Amino acid sequence: MHSDQTKSALSAKQLNSEDTLRVGECINHKRQLEAFCTVCHVLICPTCLMFGEHKGHLVDQMDKATKDLRTQMDSAAKEGLLKLEKTETVLVDIRHTKLTFEESKQKVLKEIEQTFATIFKLIKQRKDEVVNLINQHYEIQVNNIDTQEQIWMDKQSRAYDVIKLAKSTNDYQLLEKATYILESLDILRQTPTYKNVFIVNSIDTTFNTNNISLNLSEFQKGLQNWIKLGESVLIQFKC
Ligand SMILES: [Zn+2]
Ligand SMILES: [Zn+2]
Structure with missing residues (x-):
């Protein structure tokens, strides 16, 4: 007052x-x-x-x-x-300015909404891709191991069979199995070799774009400051 x-x-x-x-x-x-x-x-x-x-x-x-x-x-x-017009024209200008600000705010908020929605979508997409890559990689590698497990279980059962047949007193039956016995002995004679399989030791978190590489902490730092207020535009109103 x-x-x-x-x-x-x-x-x-x-x-x-x-x-x-x-x-x-x-x-x-x-x-x-x-x-x-x-x-x-x-x-x-x-x-x-x-x-x-x-x-x-x-x-x-x-x-x-x-x-x-x-x-x-x-x-x-x-x-x-x-006279009413004296104040009215100025009031019209002031109210127009208020309206401009409300519209501008809504526009920028919408832009933020859309930008983040796009980024969230891209990140989710990339996560799913990477998870798929890992699943595929491990499936192939574990398949290789499974194959070898199967081969060696087969060898084990051949050895077991040969032991059983060796105890047999039935010559006829033994000679009937000659092919299987000889084949098994050949297989069991093979010395184990080494197979290469690969585990993924870690994930590469480097952010690459246009020959620029950022390590994870640099990228996170960039992300923390990402999205700022852009240049402000001067608005003048009569008052
Ligand atoms: Zn006085
Ligand atoms: Zn007085």
Whole structure:
């Protein structure tokens, strides 16, 4: 609130209840308001003027002050200062500016939403791809191992069969199995060799683009600062 209103000892009730200005009482000194301070533009009582905060200020009688004020209001009206269009055009500009800001905010928020949605989608896609690559790699490698396990289980069962047949006293039956026995002995004579299989020791987290490589912490650091406010555009509004 304007300080003049507290200095003016006129209460709001008095202002509202009557169309014509009625002289009230000074809230500071409980004396009748009798003069108008032309420095502070408030009604004052004699104590205000003589001992109070308006001591030494230029004062007018109330009818003179009223006349002066009316003159100023009349000439303002003649100048066209009070015309609706005078304030309306500026208000239109101010409200247009507000609207521009609301629209701009919504546009930028939408951009952020779309950008992050795209990135989340790309990251999810890449994750699924990498998981697939790992699954494929291990499937192939483990298949190689499984094949060898199968081969060696077969060798083991051949050895078991040969042991059983060796104990047989039935010559006819033994000779019937000669091919299987000899083939098995050949197979069992083979010495084990080494097969190469590969495990993935870790993942390569280097971020590569256009001959630029960033290690994971550099990439994460970039990500932390990624998406900033762009250049601001100057908007002027009439006021
Ligand atoms: Zn007073
Ligand atoms: Zn004063």
